[in-house]
Amino acid sequence: MRKILFNNIGNSSDYLKNIALLHSDYDMFRKKHFSNHCIDILQKVYNKSEILLTHSATGALEMVATLINIKPNDEIIMPSFTFVSTANAFVNKGAIPVFVDIKFDTLNIDETIIEKAITPKTKAIIAMHYAGHPCNMDAIKLICEKYNLYLIEDAAMAYGMFYQGKPLGSIGDFGVVSYDITKHITAIQGGMLLVNKSSFKTRAHQIYHIGTNRKAFDLGEVAHYEWVDQGSKYQMNELNAAILYQEISSSESIIYHRKKLSALYYSILKKFQPATKYVMLSEELLKTNIHEFYLVVESMVIRNQLIEFLKDKQIEALSHYQPLHLSPMGKNMGRFIGGNNTEGIAQRIIRLPLNNLTTESEVIEVCEQIKAFYNI
Ligand SMILES: Cc1ncc(COP(=O)(O)O)c(C=O)c1O
Numbered sequence: 001m002r003k004i005l006f007n008n009i010g011n012s013s014d015y016l017k018n019i020a021l022l023h024s025d026y027d028m029f030r031k032k033h034f035s036n037h038c039i040d041i042l043q044k045v046y047n048k049s050e051i052l053l054t055h056s057a058t059g060a061l062e063m064v065a066t067l068i069n070i071k072p073n074d075e076i077i078m079p080s081f082t083f084v085s086t087a088n089a090f091v092n093k094g095a096i097p098v099f100v101d102i103k104f105d106t107l108n109i110d111e112t113i114i115e116k117a118i119t120p121k122t123k124a125i126i127a128m129h130y131a132g133h134p135c136n137m138d139a140i141k142l143i144c145e146k147y148n149l150y151l152i153e154d155a156a157m158a159y160g161m162f163y164q165g166k167p168l169g170s171i172g173d174f175g176v177v178s179y180d181i182t183k184h185i186t187a188i189q190g191g192m193l194l195v196n197k198s199s200f201k202t203r204a205h206q207i208y209h210i211g212t213n214r215k216a217f218d219l220g221e222v223a224h225y226e227w228v229d230q231g232s233k234y235q236m237n238e239l240n241a242a243i244l245y246q247e248i249s250s251s252e253s254i255i256y257h258r259k260k261l262s263a264l265y266y267s268i269l270k271k272f273q274p275a276t277k278y279v280m281l282s283e284e285l286l287k288t289n290i291h292e293f294y295l296v297v298e299s300m301v302i303r304n305q306l307i308e309f310l311k312d313k314q315i316e317a318l319s320h321y322q323p324l325h326l327s328p329m330g331k332n333m334g335r336f337i338g339g340n341n342t343e344g345i346a347q348r349i350i351r352l353p354l355n356n357l358t359t360e361s362e363v364i365e366v367c368e369q370i371k372a373f374y375n376i
Contacts, residue, residue: 001313001314002314003314003315003316004314004315004316004353004358004362004365004366005316005353005355005357005358006316006317006318006351006352006353006354006355007181007182007353007355008355008356008357008358009181009186009188014246015242015243015245015246015247018034018242018243018245018246019239019242019243021033021242022034022238022239022242028238029238032238032241033238034238034241034242034244034245035053035235035236035238035241037241037245038053038241038244038245038248039051039053041245041248041249042192042248045160045167046167046169046170046194048170048196049169049170049175049194049195049196050194050195050196050198050200050201050204051192051193051194052192052193052195052204052205052208052234053190053191053192053235053236053241053244054190054191054192054193054208054234054235054236055189055190055191055233055234055235055236055237055240056085056178056180056189056190056191057085057154057156057176057177057178057179057180057191057192058085058088058089058191059191059232059234060176060177060191060192060193060234061085061086061089061090061152061154061176062089062092062232062234063193063204063207063208063234064089064152064174064176064193065089065090065092065093065095066093066207066230066231067174067195067200067203067204067207068123068124068150070090070093070094070095070123071093071094071095072093072094072095073094073095073096073121074090074093074094074095074096074121074122074123075095075096075097075098075119075121075122075123076090076095076096076097076098076122076123076124076125076126077098077100077109077114077117077118077122077124077125077126077149078097078098078099078100078109078125078126078128078154079099079100079101079102079108079109079126079128079130079342080099080100080101080102080323080324080325080326080330080336080342081102081107081130081320081321081323081324081342081345081346082126082128082130082154082321082324083156083321084324084327084329085156086126086128086154086324087324087329087330087334090124091329091333095123096121096333096334096335097324097330097333097334098117098122098334098335098336098337099323099324099325099330099334099335099336099337099338099342100113100114100117100336100337100338101113101336101337101338101339101340101341101342102130102338102341102342102345103341104279104341104345105281105282106130106133106134106135106285107130107131107133107345107349108127108128108129108130108133108134108135108136109126109127109128109135109140110338110341111135111136111139111140111143112139113337113338114140114143115143116337117337118143118147118149122147122149123149123150124149124150124151124152125140125143125144125149125150125151125152126152126153126154127140127151127152127153127154127172128153128154128156129153129154129155129157129158129161129168130157131157131288131289131291131292131294132155132157132158132159132160132161132168132184132288132289132290132291133161133281133285133288133289134158134161134162134163134168134288135153135163137163137164137171137172138164141171141172144172150172150173150174151171151172151173151174152172152173152174152175152176153168153169153171153172153174153175153176153194154175154176155168155169155175155176155177156176156177156178156180156183156191157178157183157184157291157292158177158288158291159177159179159183159184159185159251160184160185160251160255160290161288161290162288169192169194170194170196171196172196173196173197173200174193174194174195174196174197174200175193175194175196176191176192176193176194177191177192177194178190178191179191179192179240179244179247183291184254184255184258184290184291184356185244185247185248185251185254186243186244186247187236187240187241187243187244187247188240188243189237189240190236190237190240190241190244191236193208193234202215203229206228206229206231207229207230207231207232207234208231208234208235209225209231209235210231210232210233211227211228211229211230211231211232212225212226212227212228212229212231213225213226213228254356255290257356258290258291258354258356259286259289259290260360261293261354261358261360261363262286262289262290262293262354263286264360264363264364265293265352265354265363265366265367266280266281266283266286266289266293268363268364268367269295269367269370272367272370272371272374272376275374275376276297276374276376277297277298277302278295278296278297278298279295279296279297280295280296281294291354292351292352292354293351293352293354294320294349294350294351294352295349295350295352295370296345296348296349296350297348297350298348299347299348300347300348302348303319303347303348303349303350305373306350306370306373307319307350309369309373310366310369310370310373313369315353315365315366315369316353317350317351317352317353317366318350318351319346319349319350319351320346320349320351321346322346323342323343323346325342326343352366353366
């Protein structure tokens with residue numbers, strides 16, 4: 001029996017021709033041919049943002065930490081149910097992560113308790129859009145305005161998703177997107193920084209170019225480029241850009257495919273739900289459910305048993321983030337505001353196979369095996 005994979009490297013084997021093209025022409029590398037083509041396409045979506053393609057979303061978050069001049073003991077509010085990069089990019093500069101609990105419906109930061117986490121040291125709030133589902137950006141934006149805080153969107157999982165017609169990542173002061181191999185649109189490794197405030201544009205390019213005014217030089221504004229700021233080599237590798245170009249050129253069909261599979265999972269698993277104790281995302285969220293398909297089952301024991309049961313049937317299903325506030329670093333460095341949703345979700349979530357090569361019959365097979373697990 002063929003293994004049903006949780007993730008896969010996508011179906012854009014066409015990127016091989018892009019790589020062959022690069023291989024044949026040094027100038028295409030030098031002039032960042034594919035990076036520029038990607039930006040042309042992306043600019044149509046993120047039309048008000050300055051777009052910088054990076055080697056990772058982690059790198060893009062680190063750029064934000066430099067851009068907003070993070071100093072030791074500055075406090076950054078973020079969910080605890082997120083990837084380490086969300087915290088580490090700021091902790092690397094001495095900031096203190098202040099973790100806020102998530103909501104059970106979207107698994108996003110609970111905006112109703114954010115104000116309890118604010119102190120005079122608070123510098124920014126990070127809205128991480130879990131699985132591409134938008135945080136309550138209206139409420140979070142109001143809090144940022146009230147306390148004069150930066151709003152950073154961690155849209156690592158949210159390429160192609162929108163909030164009130166605006167692409168996720170383009171609403172806060174800064175947004176980051178990941179094009180890692182684990183994401184639905186992938187460069188194998190890559191990311192993107194969206195700078196949404198024009199006053200940060202020039203500095204963003206300097207930090208991006210190892211602290212030099214290379215961008216001004218490229219535009220013919222200065223005779224030489226020189227060291228003017230902090231920074232690092234955050235740029236996306238051109239080989240990754242060649243892959244990304246193929247992926248974003250086919251992003252509509254990728255998103256369509258994943259939405260269709262999500263809806264299929266939803267319709268089948270909803271039917272079984274009365275005979276089980278798992279919780280499903282709301283139907284409303286299917287609109288933005290392309291990154292993954294998850295269930296929240298009754299306990300960690302059941303979740304782990306289900307993962308093992310599916311593994312036995314050649315089906316790969318996974319848990320997700322461990323709460324950052326309970327990790328060794330989080331306990332040492334940060335503090336936590338809220339109840340126990342983060343811990344409960346981390347123990348009970350199970351993510352099912354959903355990738356660009358997943359087929360409808362594989363989704364049906366996964367659902368059949370979940371049915372068998374619950375003896376329905
Ligand atoms: C919420 C979140 N932020 C940031 C990242 C980091 O992305 P990258 O792997 O592109 O550095 C990830 C990666 O999974 C993530 O899930």
